[in-house]
Amino acid sequence: MNVFLAVISILLLLFSVLALIRHDYWTFRVFDYPRIQKFVASVICLALLLIFFNSHNILFWVLSVAMAVNVAYLFWLIVPFTFLGKKQVLRATKHIPEHSLSIMIANVYEDNTNSAGCLKEIYKTNPDVVLLLETNNRWYIDTAELQQKYPHNVKVPLENTYGMLLYSKLPLDDTEVKYLVEDDIPSIHTKIILKNGMKVQLFAVHPTPPVPNENPRSTERDKELLLVADMAKASQVPVIVIGDLNDVAWSYTTELFLKMSGLLDPRRGRGFFNSFHAHYPIMRFPLDHAFISTDFKLKQIKRLSNFNSDHFPIFINLQYDAKAPLQQQAMEPDADDLEEAAEKKTRI
Numbered sequence: 001m002n003v004f005l006a007v008i009s010i011l012l013l014l015f016s017v018l019a020l021i022r023h024d025y026w027t028f029r030v031f032d033y034p035r036i037q038k039f040v041a042s043v044i045c046l047a048l049l050l051i052f053f054n055s056h057n058i059l060f061w062v063l064s065v066a067m068a069v070n071v072a073y074l075f076w077l078i079v080p081f082t083f084l085g086k087k088q089v090l091r092a093t094k095h096i097p098e099h100s101l102s103i104m105i106a107n108v109y110e111d112n113t114n115s116a117g118c119l120k121e122i123y124k125t126n127p128d129v130v131l132l133l134e135t136n137n138r139w140y141i142d143t144a145e146l147q148q149k150y151p152h153n154v155k156v157p158l159e160n161t162y163g164m165l166l167y168s169k170l171p172l173d174d175t176e177v178k179y180l181v182e183d184d185i186p187s188i189h190t191k192i193i194l195k196n197g198m199k200v201q202l203f204a205v206h207p208t209p210p211v212p213n214e215n216p217r218s219t220e221r222d223k224e225l226l227l228v229a230d231m232a233k234a235s236q237v238p239v240i241v242i243g244d245l246n247d248v249a250w251s252y253t254t255e256l257f258l259k260m261s262g263l264l265d266p267r268r269g270r271g272f273f274n275s276f277h278a279h280y281p282i283m284r285f286p287l288d289h290a291f292i293s294t295d296f297k298l299k300q301i302k303r304l305s306n307f308n309s310d311h312f313p314i315f316i317n318l319q320y321d322a323k324a325p326l327q328q329q330a331m332e333p334d335a336d337d338l339e340e341a342a343e344k345k346t347r348i
Contacts, residue, residue: 002057005048009063012042016070022252022340024217024347026210032251033285036272039074046071077250080268081286087269090328092297092319098195099320100299101170102126105288107133107206107244107276107311110161115142117307122146125304125315128169129192133206133244135163143167156186162206164188173199181224182208191237198320201235202242203228209246219347221246222253226345229261238295238320239263244276244311249286259333260341263291266298266316275314278306290316294325 019031046067054060079085104127108118122130140157150167156177157163162185175190188204210218232239247254267273274284296318304313
């Protein structure tokens with residue numbers, strides 16, 4: 001038992017240390033993802049260490065103290081995304097339909113054939129805007145009926161799991177499909193015109209993840225997100241960034257994105273809203289995101305029902321509030337953040 005506990009403890013400590021190393025290679029970045037799982041495993045391991053504690057064994061002393069520090073550190077990282085954390089986005093207290101915008105984000109999983117289930121979830125939720133990711137030509141054909149209810153749309157079906165379909169009830173303006181970093185990885189840039197006539201800049205993104213079977217580095221993902229951050233920061237109108245960012249809410253790269261963009265995360269202080277993996281409850285992470293400028297307050301955010309995809313859809317309902325920027329504050333980058341962001345944007 002002593003040997004088993006020692007091995008598990010050392011591995012958990014190693015996993016936490018590896019996540020601290022800011023290297024783009026996947027063997028380091030992959031440990032950003034399971035922080036909830038590492039926290040739970042570390043709490044259990046610490047409890048076992050204390051139960052079987054041997055005061056005459058120096059290794060038990062060292063591992064117990066190190067594991068206690070690890071538990072505290074992991075809790076500090078994830079607590080902002082629990083009800084104990086401070087809310088970055090305030091709740092909208094008045095209902096003003098002409099200032100509101102609801103969005104559904106769904107990575108459909110390209111090989112998934114349950115398009116009927118997807119359509120059912122869209123009709124049930126009835127969002128103003130729908131973003132479908134991993135959509136190929138078959139998904140485009142199977143969801144074409146949405147054009148009747150969502151007459152404004154941007155269609156980028158691809159067979160490489162990075163296709164996008166954007167459907168909107170509200171008019172779109174200045175619409176572009178861009179390939180910011182990789183020639184086969186699109187992003188949609190458009191302005192949504194609210195019922196009150198106000199324009200909102202929308203960026204829909206889906207960068208590649210740092211995994212060995214797709215891209216062994218996070219370089220391309222990080223660069224794309226930071227380029228979008230620059231555009232969000234420079235925007236003269238309110239901004240929303242949505243999509244499967246292939247990064248977790250608590251990673252240092254997501255925090256860097258928030259600092260550089262001036263956007264807010266509506267999950268902070270409310271919950272994890274883990275969207276992937278839908279079929280493995282023990283291995284779920286918040287990969288699908290909606291980041292917003294300080295111009296918006298939150299009416300609702302929730303995870304929707306799965307329709308055989310590996311992702312749960314995410315629904316968010318926002319409301320523009322002219323006073324919100326005076327009541328909500330974005331994170332500010334320091335000199336190190338600015339240097340790191342500039343360096344990441346020059347890679348590849």
